[in-house]
Amino acid sequence: MATIIKTPSKTWKAVIRKRGWPTASKSFRTKRDAEDWARRAEDEMVRGVYIDRSRSERMTFGDALDRYLSEVLPTKKPSTQRSERPRAEPLREFFGPYSLAAIGPDLVARYRDERLTTPSQRVHRVAGTSTPLSPNTVRLELALLSHLFNTAIREWRLGLLHNPVSSIRKPSPGEGRNRRLRPNEENRLRAALAASSNPMLLWIFEVALATAMRSGELTSLRLHQVDLNRRVVRLSVTKNSNARTVPLNQHVTGVFREALANPVRPDDCDLVFFGEPGRDGVRKPYAFTKAWNEIKLKLGSADLHFHDLRHEAVSRLVEAGFSDQEVSSISGHKSMQMLKRYTHLRAEDLVDRLDGLQQQSSRQ
Known part of the structure; x- marks a missing residue:
């Protein structure tokens, strides 16, 4: 059985100690929320499917991105490192304050749609126009986001249930450039x-x-x-x-x-x-x-x-x-x-x- 404790900060903490499982705990604003969570968690333990999500709930995307850039990115080729660092910045700006557990497919889809209408700064500087980002640019940003989540799930063991990027529609890569040199x-x-x-x-x-x-x-x-x-x-x-x-x-x-x-x-x-x-x-x-x-x-x-x-x-x-x-x-x-x-x-x-x-x- 779970133990429900009222903390000095006036919140309610549920603590589960079950044989064969590490101690699990979580704090809530109301006693009923603590009891509901403890009931679900104990049921998942009985069925052998319980996953501790507390680490993914505490870790913000900004912190996860910092860890990714310091631990994972250096293992890639220098050319990949140079291209991926700039791609990380719009991801940080959009997802930074969210916890990893709070980032779902709907939020990732909103990021995709907003980026597809964002003016391309590089094209603007070179050609003096305000052309939107190419679909392939957004695809590469989503690929970086997806790899971060896969790393968090498989290597960091943060208790995430799934990769939210895998559930959304990716922008079409298009036909690619076919620019040839013109006469003279x-x-x-x-x-x-x-x-x-x-x-x-x-x-x-x-x-x-x-x-x-x-x-x-x-x-x-x-x-x-x-x-x-x-x-x-x-x-x-x-x-x-x-x-x-x-x-x-x-x-x-x-x-x-x-x-x-x-x-x-x-x-x-x-x-x-x-x-x-x-x-x-x-x-x-x-x-x-x-x-x-x-x-x-x-x-x-x-x-x-x-x-x-x-x-x-x-x-x-x-x-x-x-x-x-x-x-x-x-x-x-x-x-x-x-x-x-x-x-x-x-x-x-x-x-x-x-x-x-x-x-x-x-x-x-």
């Missing part, structure tokens, strides 16, 4: 980048356009990863954790030759594309994003993202006749479904092939 845009970009005071900006552009490497893969490159004799670059740290070897055409081999012979490279720096020393005196990878954004804005290409160069490079490989397997070995896509997002072939490039197929059929 490549030449204009190349000329503007060549006029930059730092030649590494042009080298990075040329390599990205020829190899479909991601910006993080490019800036983290070390000298020993580039083999000019074999004309390959070996990538050991990638987004999907699969190492790959990227072949180089003659032009980009020459670009790498220039980059490796950079006369201003310090003797103790093995980064291919290096920046200035940090406060700790260690040189970090070249942070080219600001210079890239300024140049493309001047050229009227505000809607061009650096990652679109990867899309362009993969599309060109497909248009050149490389098979899906050959393209994936270069680009590092793990699935053909993901690769299809980048292979939007220009319809006019297929016209001659269709005519050839028709002529072949007529001869038969």
Whole structure:
């Protein structure tokens, strides 16, 4: 039987001591609430389904998020850490004061709907518009929220019954970007980048356009990863954790030759594309994003993202006749479904092939 005690603070505390179970207790404003809770808890113990929810009721989402960021996030890749920290802030702002036990599917659904109508600050700064956040941005925020709840349930054992994110409808990811370089845009970009005071900006552009490497893969490159004799670059740290070897055409081999012979490279720096020393005196990878954004804005290409160069490079490989397997070995896509997002072939490039197929059929 449970013991109901009136506390000095004029609340009622229910205490359950049952053999085979840890002592359970909870305080309530009224004696009846304490008795009702004790009755339900004892019944759950008899049926073997009792879960102590007190820890999840005491812990706020803000405290749980702090624990997640300090314990879980550091175990992820550096690139994931950089992207997830900003995603945590809108979650903290919305859910911070709530206890974990109080966050249900209805509250998560309200967060989703409000975020889908929130103006995107990044688009606003770049293009001067007030475009809402993309559905995929909200999906990634919900994925972070979901992982936090799964961690709280499976590892922290906070007594949560379920993950509220799993019960709501997720925003559609959409078709993905298919931005290609426009006529003469490549030449204009190349000329503007060549006029930059730092030649590494042009080298990075040329390599990205020829190899479909991601910006993080490019800036983290070390000298020993580039083999000019074999004309390959070996990538050991990638987004999907699969190492790959990227072949180089003659032009980009020459670009790498220039980059490796950079006369201003310090003797103790093995980064291919290096920046200035940090406060700790260690040189970090070249942070080219600001210079890239300024140049493309001047050229009227505000809607061009650096990652679109990867899309362009993969599309060109497909248009050149490389098979899906050959393209994936270069680009590092793990699935053909993901690769299809980048292979939007220009319809006019297929016209001659269709005519050839028709002529072949007529001869038969």
